[in-house]
């Protein structure tokens with residue numbers, strides 16, 4: 093089965109690395125289209141911090157040759173989806189090792205590419221990108237690692253087989269001996285099944301009625317980070333389909349005992365095969381615990397990679413005041429000591445970059461002197477990008493007295509009709525508000541655009557329906573750039589919001605309420621607090637920017653996050 097040819101380049105890693113992080117998506121650089129949104133950005137920031145901190149982790153993902161989607165906005169304001177291919181050969185190297193995975197009774201060949209990720213201090217960790225586009229495979233199987241989150245349930249299951257089962261096999265073929273497997277979301281849970289198979293007891297050693305499998309052994313090796321705050325959002329596969337695709341890889345009766353009786357629920361499977369489980373914010377861990385009572389769900393709140401998300405103007409400022417800020421962002425707790433003029437001029441530099449981007453992408457000239465609100469993230473129902481437009485008359489009335497401008501961006505999943513309708517709706521508002529509120533929707537949101545947006549806005553707006561925002565990370569990126577958050581209390585913001593100090597909350601903490609009245613509360617805050625502060629009390633505004641930098645920056649960074657994963661989840 094195995095054509096094992098470990099390459100020289102990987103040998104340096106195989107001796108040292110015993111932890112593997114599996115993620116369906118990862119945002120490594122803009123040219124590599126192996127991510128769709130927040131989950132992938134988190135995986136990328138995790139990898140960057142592992143390199144910075146020399147935490148020995150190998151990352152495993154799919155090569156996703158045609159990417160997620162390239163978004164075009166047509167003349168009617170609707171999203172048009174295009175493939176978004178990239179060239180693995182330009183950024184990664186092929187490795188010689190090949191393994192197979194069982195799919196529909198066939199042996200499907202998988203080969204990894206490797207991308208060495210090197211941090212500014214010179215430490216390096218490997219990223220493996222699994223590929224089935226090999227001449228040994230049928231044309232259909234060659235497409236399995238093509239479209240990130242593409243196709244239907246069957247296609248997804250095949251991708252998860254390649255990631256989970258293929259990933260474990262590839263690591264072994266390359267000579268790694270992994271003692272800790274980290275599943276970033278349920279997509280990776282099949283890795284646990286591969287480990288189960290390899291650790292099964294001999295049937296003769298098992299008493300009648302007992303299983304040959306020993307999940308306790310697997311749990312010692314596995315860590316699971318869940319990201320889904322609603323049960324309906326987790327991957328579920330019908331067992332007859334699973335049986336057809338996985339064949340006799342595992343007995344379906346056995347699988348039902350750990351994957352759920354109705355359908356194969358990837359969250360439940362991961363929960364049952366992991367000895368350490370965490371949610372991505374305190375609130376999210378509570379929500380996950382409610383959804384799956386009986387499991388201990390800890391919380392490790394997300395953070396973002398500071399050097400990736402800090403605008404160069406702020407990076408210069410931090411570098412001169414706190415030379416070790418990038419390695420140890422905790423020192424930003426002294427950010428309140430920065431000089432007001434230096435903070436304001438760094439912000440103006442970042443804002444100019446955003447105004448340039450807006451001009452280039454849309455032809456619209458926005459003003460440096462008018463407060464700019466940014467809203468950019470995956471476009472989907474629960475994120476409520478339309479909340480601000482609930483009462484158009486009131487919105488326009490507020491802007492007449494205290495003008496502001498709006499920048500929106502975000503992709504909808506190709507099958508998310510509600511998300512697509514929201515994009516069309518937003519583009520309708522762009523036209524409708526043409527004479528009252530400068531507004532643009534920038535097409536094809538990606539990490540490059542995100543970096544400009546989260547740094548150049550004055551206020552970062554987030555209006556999800558609680559408790560659906562597991563964490564959210566774009567607001568953290570904004571805070572590193574002195575951008576103030578105006579957000580519903582959900583996910584990370586429950587922990588980070590100090591009202592009128594680090595930003596503002598929209599409404600009370602009603603995680604399990606219906607989110608009613610949020611639009612009213614948003615208008616009130618905008619009209620009574622945010623806009624008056626911007627126009628009439630610039631000193632207090634800059635004080636808040638510095639409070640955000642020091643209180644949010646010092647904590648909501650991925651160095652702190654990875655030190656916690658290392659000590660609490662990996663060193664058990």
Ligand SMILES: *Cc1c(COP(=O)(O)O)cnc(C)c1O
Nearest residue numbers: 129130469538539542564565566
């Ligand atoms: C940070 C980021 C996200 C996550 O944004 P949220 O507001 O946390 O949902 C999504 N997409 C891109 C490109 C990002 O950079």
